[in-house]
Each structure stands twice: as structure tokens, then as C-alpha cells.
Amino acid sequence: MxxxxxxxxxxxxxxxxxxxxxxxxxxxxxxxxxxxxxxxxxxxxxxxxxxxxxxxxxxxxxxxxxxxxxxxxxxxxxxxxxxxxxxxxxxxxxxxxxxxxxxxxxxxxxxxxxxxxxxxxxxxxxxxxxxxxxxxxxxxxxxxxxxxxxxxxxxxxxxxxxxxxxxxxxxxxxxxxxxxxxxxxxxxxxxxxxxxxxxxxxxxxxxxxxxxxxxxxxxxxxxxxxxxxxxxxxxxxxxFFSNNYLSTQKVISRYIDQLEPEDNQNKLFALRHLSNLYKGTCYAKKWRKYLHSVINSDQPLQNIKNFDYRDKNEERKINCS
Ligand SMILES: Cc1cc2nc3c(=O)[nH]c(=O)nc-3n(C[C@H](O)[C@H](O)[C@H](O)COP(=O)(O)O)c2cc1C
The missing domain is CATH 3.20.20.70 (Aldolase class I)
Known part of the structure; x- marks a missing residue:
């Protein structure tokens, strides 16, 4: 298959x-x-x-x-x-x-x-x-x-x-x-x-x-x-019946860990494909906004790992079921 x-x-x-x-x-x-x-x-x-x-x-x-x-x-x-x-x-x-x-x-x-x-x-x-x-x-x-x-x-x-x-x-x-x-x-x-x-x-x-x-x-x-x-x-x-089932947070963390320091010079290219990772969840919009802010600022790309996807207040505000 x-x-x-x-x-x-x-x-x-x-x-x-x-x-x-x-x-x-x-x-x-x-x-x-x-x-x-x-x-x-x-x-x-x-x-x-x-x-x-x-x-x-x-x-x-x-x-x-x-x-x-x-x-x-x-x-x-x-x-x-x-x-x-x-x-x-x-x-x-x-x-x-x-x-x-x-x-x-x-x-x-x-x-x-x-x-x-x-x-x-x-x-x-x-x-x-x-x-x-x-x-x-x-x-x-x-x-x-x-x-x-x-x-x-x-x-x-x-x-x-x-x-x-x-x-x-x-x-x-x-x-x-x-x-x-x-x-x-x-x-x-x-x-x-x-x-x-x-x-x-x-x-x-x-x-x-x-x-x-x-x-x-x-x-x-x-x-x-x-x-x-x-x-x-x-x-x-x-x-494939594999047990490689990762949370989105884990995926992001592994991805960032695999980047090289020089990818900071190439932040847009290194990070842009992450934008759909929370697709279909209540975090989608918040994530894209956060990603955008890291790409368009002086923040190192490591900061992507700090995405606070569990923010309870935010969850309520965006009516997360
Ligand atoms: C942004 C984009 C770029 C594409 N570039 C290529 C390409 O470089 N070579 C190719 O053979 N097909 C290319 N395609 C076509 C895809 O490989 C695929 O045949 C097409 O999207 C249909 O499959 P899908 O409905 O699963 O997307 C591209 C499709 C998209 C959306």
C-alpha cells in the first residue's frame, strides 16, 4: 500500500x-x-x-x-x-x-x-x-x-x-x-x-x-x-496501523528542533508551511496569528514552541467545544 x-x-x-x-x-x-x-x-x-x-x-x-x-x-x-x-x-x-x-x-x-x-x-x-x-x-x-x-x-x-x-x-x-x-x-x-x-x-x-x-x-x-x-x-x-500518532504541539516542537540556526535567516520559508497545522480546530485562527507574529518580528523561530494553545480564557472566548 x-x-x-x-x-x-x-x-x-x-x-x-x-x-x-x-x-x-x-x-x-x-x-x-x-x-x-x-x-x-x-x-x-x-x-x-x-x-x-x-x-x-x-x-x-x-x-x-x-x-x-x-x-x-x-x-x-x-x-x-x-x-x-x-x-x-x-x-x-x-x-x-x-x-x-x-x-x-x-x-x-x-x-x-x-x-x-x-x-x-x-x-x-x-x-x-x-x-x-x-x-x-x-x-x-x-x-x-x-x-x-x-x-x-x-x-x-x-x-x-x-x-x-x-x-x-x-x-x-x-x-x-x-x-x-x-x-x-x-x-x-x-x-x-x-x-x-x-x-x-x-x-x-x-x-x-x-x-x-x-x-x-x-x-x-x-x-x-x-x-x-x-x-x-x-x-x-x-x-499504516503505525503508532506514530503525535499531538500538534509535539509535531511543532520536533520540527523546530530539526531546524538549523541559519534557518533564522530564512524564517518565512522555514515557518510558512506550518500555518495549517491546527486546521479544523478552535486554535486555527489563533495559531496563524501567532505564527505570523513570529515570522514578522525579530523573535527567533524557537518561539514558535511557546504557542499557548491551552489558554483557557482564549478557549472560552472563541467558543471552543
Ligand atoms: C500549489 C500547487 C503546485 C503544484 N505543482 C506541481 C508540480 O510541481 N508538479 C506536478 O506534477 N504537479 C503539481 N501540482 C499538481 C499536484 O501534484 C496534483 O496533481 C494536483 O494538485 C491534484 O491532486 P490533489 O487534488 O490531491 O491536490 C501542483 C498543485 C498545487 C496545488
Missing amino acids: KIFLAPMVGRTDKYFRKLVRIISPNIIMFTEMITLDSLIRGNLRDYTVNKQEHPLVAQIAGNDSDKFIECAEILTKSGFDEINLNIGCPSAKVVKGGFGACQIIDPFKVAEFVEAIKSCTDLPVSIKTRLGIGYDQDLDDIKKFIRLTSEAGCEIFYIHARNAILNGLSTRKNRSVPPLRYDDVMILKETFPHLKVYINGGIVNLEDLNELLAVYGGVMLGRKIYDDPMFLNDIEKKI
């Missing part, structure tokens, strides 16, 4: 991954999307995946075989556990660069990239993609894409269960407007029984997660985990 933290630009950076790993020892994490050029320029070049981060998948995007080889070598040296190609991003900037979702209809080229990566690393190569592009719900393109890229050596496909609309829809809207089509992901899974086909998109509760896990053996979640990181506690308890 595999659960994946979806790659999310601006979110699944090293800080959020640190937080996620504290709450969930079992989830498989993805980096944010990294373009080949940015990786080659130095972003992540000296990165070493630390013990706690495993398993960690690096997601890359681009359209040049030689650069894919150079990047695969860097990522292998850094200790990543899998190399994932982003063939699903609908952003105008990415599409203008000739990569992302538009590559669904260029399967021969992507197959070449897979072969190039496979030629220089033993790491598993996977692809994250969508069901298609535009409004057409035909599955012919994506089936051809999966067939050719799997023949080139891609073993794992993470399918965001909707199309990408490349003209006229923002990246953000592309995550909610094209309808979710789980049945079509099922068709892909049945068409390629020898491959690992995992599902992604719109999963926000344990019931659906459990149902989909039973069918796919692997499910990827993005926004639910970012918007409510303590949901991972439920996943650990009810799906």
Missing part, C-alpha cells in the same frame, strides 16, 4: 517535507517540479537526500535528452529514490518551454528521454501525467503515450484524473475545472495490467483513500495534505 505526497511547486520544498516526515514516516514524498536548466544551473546540485527524507522522488521537467542524462546523474548522486518526469503541468510558461502536459502528444520524444535516463541510472523512472489535453475525453493519446514510454523503460505512472486545458485556463483552474474521471484511470490500469498505475486528484477523505488504495495499491494526495497536514496522523493510524 503506497501513499504519495504530490509534487507541488512552492510547497513540497525541504521544509514542508521535513514537516510531513515528522507526522508520517510511511508516506512517499515528491520534490517540487525542477526544470532541467535550473537543476543544471545548480539548484539541488549539492543536495544530499538525508536519512529521514527517504523515500523521496525527484520530479524533473524538460525536453532535451542530453540534459536529462546530466540531471539523472546529479539526482542519482544526490541519493534520490526515483526520477519522475512531469508530463502534466498545464502552466503557460511551462508549455511555452515545450514541456509539461503538451508532451502527452509527443510520446516518441518522451520515450527517448526515458531511454536516455535509463542509460545512465538504475533508479526507477516514472511519469506523472493527465488523462489527455483539451476537451476531448478520448483516451487514445494517453494510451499510446503510456505504451511507448513504458516500452522505453518507464515502470510507474501517476495519473492526475483529469485533462489539462492548455489555452484559456489558468494553472490553478486546471486543478479543478476539468472534471475528475476516475473511471478512465481505471481503464488505463486495466489496459496496462503489467504497469504500476497510481491515481491522483481530488482525494480528501479516508473513505475514498481506502477504496482507491484497494484498487490501485497506490494513491497520490496533494492539496489535502498541504491544507491539513495533521490528516497524515489519520493516515498513519488507520492505513
